[in-house]
Amino acid sequence: MEREVRIIGAPTDYGANRRGVDMGPSAIRYAGLADELRAAGADVTDTGDLLVPTAETRDPSVDEPKEEGRNAKFVREVEDVSLRLADQVAEAIDDGGVPLVLGGDHSIAIGCLSGSGRDADIGAIWFDAHGDYNTPETSPSGNIHGMPLAAALAHRDLADVEWANAPGLQEENVVWVGLRSLDEAERKGIRESEATAFTMSDIDEHGMSEIIDQALEIATDGVDGIHVSLDLDWLDPNEAPGVGTPVHGGATYREAHYALERVAEYDEEHDVLRSMDAVEVNPVLDEHNQTAKLATELAASALGKRIL
Numbered sequence: 001m002e003r004e005v006r007i008i009g010a011p012t013d014y015g016a017n018r019r020g021v022d023m024g025p026s027a028i029r030y031a032g033l034a035d036e037l038r039a040a041g042a043d044v045t046d047t048g049d050l051l052v053p054t055a056e057t058r059d060p061s062v063d064e065p066k067e068e069g070r071n072a073k074f075v076r077e078v079e080d081v082s083l084r085l086a087d088q089v090a091e092a093i094d095d096g097g098v099p100l101v102l103g104g105d106h107s108i109a110i111g112c113l114s115g116s117g118r119d120a121d122i123g124a125i126w127f128d129a130h131g132d133y134n135t136p137e138t139s140p141s142g143n144i145h146g147m148p149l150a151a152a153l154a155h156r157d158l159a160d161v162e163w164a165n166a167p168g169l170q171e172e173n174v175v176w177v178g179l180r181s182l183d184e185a186e187r188k189g190i191r192e193s194e195a196t197a198f199t200m201s202d203i204d205e206h207g208m209s210e211i212i213d214q215a216l217e218i219a220t221d222g223v224d225g226i227h228v229s230l231d232l233d234w235l236d237p238n239e240a241p242g243v244g245t246p247v248h249g250g251a252t253y254r255e256a257h258y259a260l261e262r263v264a265e266y267d268e269e270h271d272v273l274r275s276m277d278a279v280e281v282n283p284v285l286d287e288h289n290q291t292a293k294l295a296t297e298l299a300a301s302a303l304g305k306r307i308l
């Protein structure tokens with residue numbers, strides 16, 4: 001039987017400083033996601049979008065909880081989205097499917113990781129230019145899309161609230177691939193962590209093929225499965241211009257496809273892929289929906305699309 005891929009839209013921009021990323025799910029669907037996935041052999045269902053109140057209709061009388069030395073913007077809104085998203089992700093997995101969550105900014109990974117890691121031990125592969133390993137204490141921006149991994153790994157709590165923690169996520173099974181922009185505190189945190197970081201320099205030195213194989217081995221070692229998080233700013237801005245925090249020197253088009261094809265191949269052999277997200281597509285900044293199209297193609301590669 002074909003495996004169900006369940007599309008879940010999470011149209012939120014509360015975790016980023018750029019409006020427009022809330023339109024990511026529409027742009028990715030418009031780029032032909034469902035058809036691409038069906039062509040890849042998946043049984044596709046689409047649950048539509050989570051209901052996310054737009055920033056303009058947010059009640060201004062409700063103040064942000066602010067504490068000295070802590071900066072996490074829209075933390076209440078991110079909590080609300082995360083809790084509902086986690087339930088949907090967990091439900092899709094319970095039903096035997098693979099949830100594919102469309103962002104939205106990268107704060108949605110909090111809900112993905114806690115839902116995916118409910119009643120299971122999981123690893124994660126984080127394809128991203130950024131570490132997303134800040135906390136409200138260290139964040140230079142206060143944008144929660146720069147914090148989801150630190151939040152999910154409970155030892156670096158986000159505003160002291162349990163909703164952001166993903167108890168199932170095992171730190172030693174977390175692997176970054178393609179890092180090239182880190183804040184000072186993140187660099188320190190990553191060095192001290194038990195997780196594994198592969199930078200763009202590692203990819204230059206060893207090639208994507210070796211790096212992705214190592215990443216898959218580490219992420220899947222001793223766990224029930226993995227979450228794959230695809231931040232489109234992982235790619236070079238020449239390929240993916242429609243993102244809020246672009247960084248030069250990213251993965252090429254071919255490197256990206258190769259890596260995600262390897263995820264699919266590995267999954268075919270070992271049945272490890274529990275859940276996936278594609279985030280940070282911002283159609284307002286994009287050129288002719290190029291970045292949304294890329295998100296679509298890369299998701300299809302990860303879910304089994306083959307050239308031959």
Ligand SMILES: NC(=[NH2+])NCCC[C@H](N)C(=O)O
Binds near residue numbers: 146
């Ligand atoms: N998911 C992302 N695009 N994250 C960008 C984070 C940028 C910066 N490190 C911050 O924490 O604000």
Ligand SMILES: [Mn+2]
Binds near residue numbers: 128129231234
């Ligand atoms: Mn990023």
Ligand SMILES: [Mn+2]
Binds near residue numbers: 132145231
């Ligand atoms: Mn990110």
